[in-house]
Amino acid sequence: MWSTMQDFPLTITSIMRYGSGVFGAGEVATWTGDGARRRTYAEVGERAARLAGALRALGIDSDQRVATFMWNNTEHLEAYLAIPSMGAVLHTLNLRLFPDQLVYIANHAEDQVVIVDGTLIPLLAPVLDQLKTIKHVVVVGAGDTAALAEAGKAVHSYEELLAAAPPTFDWPEIDERQAAAMCYTSGTTGNPKGVVYSHRSAYLHSMAVCTGNAMTLNATDRVLPVVPMFHANAWGLPYAALMAGADLIMPDRFLQAEPLVRLIETERPTIAGAVPTIWSDVLRHTKEHGSDLSSLRLVPCGGSAVPAALMKGFDEIGVRIVQAWGMTETSPVATVAHAPAGVEPDSDSAWVHRQTQGRILAGLEVRIVGDDDSVLANDGTAVGEVEIRGPWITGAYYQDEDPLKFHDGWLRTGDVGTLSSDGYLVLTDRAKDVIKSGGEWISSVELENHLMAHPDIIEAAVVGVPDDRWQERPLASVVVREGAAVTADQLKAFMADRIAKWQVPERWTFIAEVPKTSVGKFDKKVLRRRYADGELDVHRID
Structure with missing residues (x-):
């Protein structure tokens, strides 16, 4: 067996180099509440190199885990790029976890360094002394660091570390199957479980997100990831935006309807992703105040089933919501609900398709299995548990055996539904909620x-x-x-x-x-x- 193709690795390093080089004039705008602070992708690339040098000086020299406890902002993007590209593993910590879950996750992952936004110190400080493997705390922005020092950790200023580091970094050659990032499930039953994304899975997922059957990103777009960067890599939007050359608009901590609407009116994003509860609040605020969301050409929405009433409400103001489905274990985007070719946009048939979870993305396979693990027909009628496999689907949890979750090379999703012959998935429930x-x-x-x-x-x-x-x-x-x-x-x-x-x-x-x-x-x-x-x-x- 032979091939004439070059064996070139699919890595986050290559996404960083491409985005900060070819699209170096693109920008990342981080909302401040009444305006935005801006950096070009070229500047972000240089700062990522400085961050990698600073982390190397703190002792990060292989696949150690570096945690982030941050909002969606430019500095978080710099960590997204620097940590995997230097050969370490990005571990995004969920800001909304109960303290005991946060402690469990950080200790289970054996995080060595945590980068924390100054405004989030009050959430991190009370448990910091219980995070046994963390040696260094790097603080972004202003904040009361006294409580951090009391926990016996070395405390550093993010900007001071970057200023002292060189503007270039000798990025290592990385195996595309090497760990790049990790995210823990929400732990609705038992302890949260760690999902480790490889460079290859992140790269392929980003490519899939950019395609026309998914979120259709291109260099003319301005992308607003409202979905947190601590949750399944913000649906892959930060990496996909760099890959497409699209600008990024970061909401930071301003996630309520009023500041989000003001951000949209000011920065004019074309694509924005968030869960239905966020968009429900945004729609209500928009209708009450006559706000202008006309810049949005596409709003991917997921995390839970998107009510038809919400989609129709946005249609009325000229904004198209498209339902997507996935989970932490699927990186997460696996299906997107665009109507098929030849169907009139507002027809009954279009609505039938828009209310599904969507069509399977290229590269993935989905099947429906019955109670006896028999594979059921893809006829849109047979109901069973959804199983999925593909290059950005996890095959195991990090240091956590869960054989019931994996079946013959497939991931058992815990979702119940049907699959049509042309690849549209309809979820009727979670297995535990039927x-x-x-x-x-x-x-x-x-x-x-x-x-x-x-x-x-x-x-x-x-x-x-x-x-x-x-x-x-x-x-x-x-x-x-x-x-x-x-x-x-x-x-x-x-x-x-x-x-x-x-x-x-x-x-x-x-x-x-x-x-x-x-x-x-x-x-x-x-x-x-x-x-x-x-x-x-x-x-x-x-």
């Missing part, structure tokens, strides 16, 4: 989507609860729009026109907010616990 009532399955996702189509409902989460007669029945927890008034009877009637009568919930509770995980997904285990403990005011309508 409601089995009297032997029949009820999709909590379908019920939630119908509820959130009601004009007075902001959020809705449905879970299965015990029932004497049917073993399990749905409980609907809803958040009502401010100033609106709606009853359980009215919602039940609203649902009765949209789904089979036996699927309509009898149990209803009105809550101020649906509890969420650290990455913005509905945390249904909290609702189940609150129900079991009698903490919810439940209205039953038979």
Whole structure:
């Protein structure tokens, strides 16, 4: 077997060199609340070299883990480039974790250095003395560092370290299968598990994100990653933007609707990615204030099912939301829901496709398996667990055996759904969230989507609860729009026109907010616990 092709490695180093060289005039703008501070990609490339030199001086000389505890900003991008390119491993720490989970993750990964934004010191300082392997803390920006020093760690200024380092770095030759970055799952059951991305997986995922069947990035775009850089590499958007030569607009800590809308109106991004809860708030603010989001040509949205009402609401203001699906273990983008060729954009057929999780991206394979692990037909009807494989899909967790998660070279996703013959995936539920009532399955996702189509409902989460007669029945927890008034009877009637009568919930509770995980997904285990403990005011309508 032979080939005439050069064996050139696919690495983050090559993305950095290309983006900071060919597109050196491109810019990264970090929002400050009332404006933006700007650096060119060429400047970012030089600062990445300085950061690599500074980290080498602190003792990072092989595949040690360097953690970040940061917002989406220019300095985080510099770490994204420098740490993997110098042969070390970037470990992005989730800012929203409970303290015990943060301690577990940092110790499990054996982080040696942590780069922290000065505004986040109050979150890191209380647990720093428990982070046993961290020797150095590098602080970006201003902040009270006294508490960091009390933990017995060496504390450094990011800018002072970069100023003292040379402007060039002898980037090593890297095996494309070498670890580049790691991210831990949200740990909804048990301890979080580490997913390690290789240079090859990050490169191929970035290429896939740029394609026309995914997020269609090119050099004329300005990309706003609202999705955190600590979560699955911000859906690959930072690397993909550099690869495409697109500008990056970083929101920093300004993630609420009002500053986000102001940022969009000022910086005019063309592509922006975030979870549905963020876009729901942005849409509400936009309609209340007549804001201008017209620069946005595409809004990839994922993390949880995107309600049709949200997509239609953005359509009304001329912004196209496209649903995408993936998970930490899939790097994460695996499918994107563009309508197929030849389908009119606003036709019923287009909406059928837009409400799927999307079409499988090239390079990946998906299959549906039954309870006995038999492979089911790709006919859009057969329902089973979704399994996936491909070059940016994890094959194991870091130092954590979980054989039930992997099956014959495939990743078991824990999602239940169908797959059509032309590659469109429809998820009906998470395996642990499917409601089995009297032997029949009820999709909590379908019920939630119908509820959130009601004009007075902001959020809705449905879970299965015990029932004497049917073993399990749905409980609907809803958040009502401010100033609106709606009853359980009215919602039940609203649902009765949209789904089979036996699927309509009898149990209803009105809550101020649906509890969420650290990455913005509905945390249904909290609702189940609150129900079991009698903490919810439940209205039953038979």
